[in-house]
Amino acid sequence: xxxxxxxxxxxxxxxxxxxxxxxxxxxxxxxxxxxxxxxxxxxxxxxxxxxxxxxxxxxxxxxxxxxxxxxxxxxxxxxxxxxxxxxxxxxxxxxxxxxxxxxxxxxxxxxxxxxxxxxxxxxxxxxxxxxxxxxxxxxxxxxxxxxxxxxxxxxxxxxxxxxxxxxxxxxxxxxxxxxxxxxxxxxxxxxxxxxxxxxxxxxxxxxxxxxxxxxxxxxxxxxxxxxxxxxxxxxxxxxxxxxxxxxxxxxxxxxxxxxxxxxxxxxxx
Amino acid sequence: xxxxxxxxxxxxxxxxxxxxxxxxxxxxxxxxxxxxxxxxxxxxxxxxxxxxxxxxxxxxxxxxxxxxxxxxxxxxxxxxxxxxxxxxxxxxxxxxxxxxxxxxxxxxxxxxxxxxxxxxxxxxxxxxx
Numbered sequence: 001x002x003x004x005x006x007x008x009x010x011x012x013x014x015x016x017x018x019x020x021x022x023x024x025x026x027x028x029x030x031x032x033x034x035x036x037x038x039x040x041x042x043x044x045x046x047x048x049x050x051x052x053x054x055x056x057x058x059x060x061x062x063x064x065x066x067x068x069x070x071x072x073x074x075x076x077x078x079x080x081x082x083x084x085x086x087x088x089x090x091x092x093x094x095x096x097x098x099x100x101x102x103x104x105x106x107x108x109x110x111x112x113x114x115x116x117x118x119x120x121x122x123x124x125x126x127x128x129x130x131x132x133x134x135x136x137x138x139x140x141x142x143x144x145x146x147x148x149x150x151x152x153x154x155x156x157x158x159x160x161x162x163x164x165x166x167x168x169x170x171x172x173x174x175x176x177x178x179x180x181x182x183x184x185x186x187x188x189x190x191x192x193x194x195x196x197x198x199x200x201x202x203x204x205x206x207x208x209x210x211x212x213x214x215x216x217x218x219x220x221x222x223x224x225x226x227x228x229x230x231x232x233x234x235x236x237x238x239x240x241x242x243x244x245x246x247x248x249x250x251x252x253x254x255x256x257x258x259x260x261x262x263x264x265x266x267x268x269x
Numbered sequence: 270x271x272x273x274x275x276x277x278x279x280x281x282x283x284x285x286x287x288x289x290x291x292x293x294x295x296x297x298x299x300x301x302x303x304x305x306x307x308x309x310x311x312x313x314x315x316x317x318x319x320x321x322x323x324x325x326x327x328x329x330x331x332x333x334x335x336x337x338x339x340x341x342x343x344x345x346x347x348x349x350x351x352x353x354x355x356x357x358x359x360x361x362x363x364x365x366x367x368x369x370x371x372x373x374x375x376x377x378x379x380x381x382x383x384x385x386x387x388x389x390x391x392x393x394x395x396x397x398x
Contacts, residue, residue: 050312073312075274077391084388095274099281099391103398106281106391108292110319129395144286150319 003162009128014059014080023060023086032118035195036066039116039156042184042199044210045072051113054148056101056157057120059083061092067116068093075112077101079123102137104144111148117157121198125166138169142177151203155179158197167196174200181209237262270387273363275328276320278389280375282397290377293324296331299371299384306364310347310356313363317345329362337362 004013014022022028045051051072058064058076060083067074074094078084084096099106102124124141125134145155161167171183181200187193199209234242240262244254255261275293285291322341329337342359345352373382373389380397383390 050309050315052312052316073309075277079392085386088386088388095270096388097278097391098388100393103281103391103393104283104286106279107277108279108321111277131395140283 003160005123005126005160005162009126010123011079011081014083016082016085019060019080019082019086022083023062023090029062032062033066035118035158036063036116038186038195039118039158039197040066040070042156042197042209042211043114043116043154044207045114045154046207052111054105054107054112054115055094056105056115056117056145057123058087058094058096059120060086061090061094061096063116063118064092064094065090075107077105101141102132102134104140105148106144107148109147110150112153113150114153115145115149115155117155117159119158119160121157121170122159122161122166125162125169135169135173138173139176142173142179146177146179146202149202152206153202154209155200155202156197156209157200158195161196170198174198178202184211270368270384270389271364272328272332272366272368273316275368276324276363278373280377280380281391281393282375282378282380285375285377288377291375293321293328294373294382295376296328296368297372297374299332300369301332302367302369302387303361303365304367306360308357308360309364310353310360313356313359314345314347316363317341317343317359332368334362 007013053067053072053074055064055067055074055076058078059080061076064074064076064087075097076087076092076094077097077099078087079098079100081098084098087096097106101120121141124138127134149155159170161170167183174181179200179202181198184197184199186195186197199211201209241257244257244261247254275296278292278294279285280288280291280294282291320341326337326339329335342355345356347356367387368384369387371384373384374380375382378397380393
């Protein structure tokens with residue numbers, strides 16, 4: 001399936017027909033509900049206490065409905081008027097805002113206990129109009145989000161990065177804004193069901209995020225291997241290729257590389 | 270948009286972020302609607318501590334209500350019988366009162382945000398981004 005992010009800006013892509021299709025599809029509803037519940041699980045909020053949440057990229061309120069069901073009060077923000085109109089028709093509980101996340105979150109400091117975002121922030125990595133810098137937009141978004149969260153507030157965002165550089169840009173911007181935390185990948189082995197969750201905390205929190213079931217992946221350390229040991233381990237073919245490379249670099253005449261390079265001459269020959 | 274939300278929303282323009290004038294916004298030409306909502310005293314008490322009461326009074330005055338007490342009601346208990354009346358009033362004001370149509374103006378940059386169908390429009394023109 002092609003990525004909607006590559007087709008058009010969000011406010012154009014999610015027009016009336018597309019928002020209707022999106023909201024009425026039971027498959028989408030199911031996936032959204034599952035991801036929202038997973039995000040809430042990661043947030044690890046106290047069940048007994050009331051909370052005030054922000055839903056970024058709420059769309060037609062599919063995720064918001066789950067929040068209401070779970071007993072949270074929330075405010076939703078989205079850039080697509082059609083999606084919000086669909087949300088109004090569906091009579092969602094939370095307040096809806098028509099707003100561009102890349103221009104920041106217009107709430108005063110310490111408003112929210114937590115924030116979630118389902119399948120939205122990858123849109124921020126696109127430059128939809130001339131003179132727009134995705135990096136600046138990401139930074140503006142994370143900066144304002146940081147200040148609108150209570151100290152110790154948490155933010156969990158499920159998103160679909162196009163490539164590693166997008167993930168890096170998002171993580172980098174979050175770090176610059178002052179967030180602590182990182183990335184959790186659910187089902188890392190399955191290409192279809194792989195889901196990325198950005199899990200961030202603003203300041204220290206007495207209740208940390210719920211990381212049960214997540215395996216920590218430390219960056220693979222490239223230990224410097226002894227050169228002598230490396231030479232010992234290399235095969236005959238590697239040896240020949242290495243020698244040919246050095247000779248080529250010195251300007252010597254070297255036989256062309258082929259599939260026969262480094263092969264033995266059998267007696268049949 | 271619920272009345273409660275007015276106590277948190279501020280101007281989205283970048284230049285106004287450090288200004289104290291950008292909150293609360295000035296509300297004018299507003300159409301209000303009372304919509305019945307579930308009464309949740311725990312949530313009200315939870316939100317009460319982070320409310321800016323001066324802003325509540327100011328916005329209420331913008332919307333034509335001068336009868337609010339000048340100090341914030343505090344140490345309310347959601348279980349106590351005698352606090353129920355105050356909490357019910359707060360519930361009616363903060364949660365059930367909703368702005369359907371209207372305008373919000375930033376006191377710092379004078380930018381006007383419109384509320385339509387109870388959805389405020391915070392999209393900024395390119396020169397303000």
